[in-house]
Every structure is written in C-alpha cells, then in structure tokens.
Amino acid sequence: MGKSSLDNFREFFLQRMNSPSDNHFGCLRLQCRFIEAGRAGMDLPYNAQLIGNPASGVMAGGPMTALMDTCCAVAAATATDVIGFCPTLDLRMDHMGLAEAGKMLRAEAEAYRVTRSIIFTRGIIYHDDPERPIARGLVNFTPITHTIIDTQSRVRNEAPPEGSAT
C-alpha cells in the first residue's frame, strides 16, 4: 500500500513550512508541530520585527492572525477525504489576554464541523498553558472539490480562483 493522501500532505506541508522560504510562512518563521486529520499545531517564535507596540515589545495582532489562519487552514485541509488547501471565507479573533514580549506563541486548531459547503474550524493561541489561551479564533473555509497529488508528493488544490490565500 502507498502512503495515504494525509501522509503525502503532511510530508509536503512540513517540508515546505519548516524550511526557509521567502514567502509569508518563511518570513514569520512559522513552525508546524503536528498535523492529524482535521487537527494541527503550530508555533510562532518571538520576532522583534513583528512588534506592534514599541512601548511594550509585544508582537502585533497580525502575526497572531496569520498563525491562526494557517493553523486552521491545515486543520480544514485535512478534515475531509479531499485533502488540500481551501479558500478562507472569514476569520474572527478574540484577544482575551496580552501576549508577553520575548515569548513564543503556540497554536492548536481543529475542524469541528464539516458540511457540504463549509468547513468550520476553531483554534487557540497560548504561551505555556493551553487552558489559559491568549486568543481564540474561528475560521470558516469553503471546501475544495478535488485535489491533485503528483508524483513528487506535491499537493495542489484545484480551488476556483476566487477565495483567499490559504
């Protein structure tokens, strides 16, 4: 038996994300911790270039949005039999606590409901204790209809040109 689509996707994505690149993942230095069917975990190391408040040294909300969007996108990408990135429909972030300067942000996300037209995902961002998240996110995606996995284990989705980045 060959590898499953999920294994192929995991291999492709971990390799792509955890190696240096000039795209947004690479510049943020996002690191993927795990990918399971409909679940993902990622880290965003502290980076002074991402400071949003020069007085406190705390990173801006934007990198947290990028972390949440990416983590939820991987959860959505692996939530159905058709594995591949889906366009983001919308995203909501609630910032319940202040991030601390100098500390890595960790995210975990899951697809909690899949319907024919929407994949609903939710995620948390925390420093040390997942029971005390700094931020929560809800991100909805529109499922793709089919995926092409070529011989190099590359996954590319065949989503229509509309829709968002991830």
Next chain:
Amino acid sequence: MSFNFLDTYHRARAAGDAQLIVDALPYAGFLGMRALHHEGDLLFHLPPRQSNVGNPTLPALHGGAVGGFMEMAAVVYLLMSIDHEKLPRPTVPKLVDFSVDYIRACRLEDSYAACEIVRQGRKLANVAVKVWQQDPKTPTATARSHYLLE
C-alpha cells in the same frame, strides 16, 4: 506609551503625517505598508511583496498578511484621529477582537485600505476597514474590530 513613541505620536499629529507612526511600528515595516494621504483622506498602501505571499500557486497574499495590514491600518488611523478631549493621554490601541471577511483573493499587486471609526468612546473604539486592489467598489476584504484605548 513610552517617551519615544509618544514623541513620535505628537510629531505625527502636529505634522498631519501618519507615515511617522507607520515608521515607528516594526510590524508595519515587516509588511511594507505605507500611509497614503489622498485628497484629505488617510489611506494605506501595501505594495506587492513576495514576503506576504501565502498561496504561491495563484499567487495570492496570505490571509494573515491581509488581516495584519488591516489591523495596523486601523491602529494608525485611530492614533491619527483620537479625540484628545475624550482621551488626553493616548496609548497604542490594543486589539480586542477582529473579524475579517475574505471576499476575493488578494493578488500579488498593490492593495489599499480605508478605515472608518464607527465609534470612539473613552475606553473602546470600533473601526471598520476595507481593502481593495484595482477598484474600491470591489473590495477584496472587509473587517470590523474593537480596540482598547486606555
């Protein structure tokens, strides 16, 4: 607000030049965004940059980069518009919540953001942000957000 940033803030307000604030925010520089004073309005410009790409196939900007652009635009817009009568000692607005609709893909081309302060109270502000590329009538993303001002 630290002395240096407060100083920048007062210089930006006195000169009516939002770019001074943008230059003082590292994440705004990371994205490459610029303030754009256009016919009396304060807009924001995000030039196309490979470092903001999230989907190399299209290629399209990362949803997080677009969201980050909108949040920073709202923060700078608030700092340039804060009513001193209501808020004599401003701080960098803190993001409370943020909700964005990704209406169409943000291509690797010039993006623009316009903000509207829906309400500014003593503690909180509600800001709406719209992003477009070719035509302001066909936005690529819209957002609403709350910021803590104290």
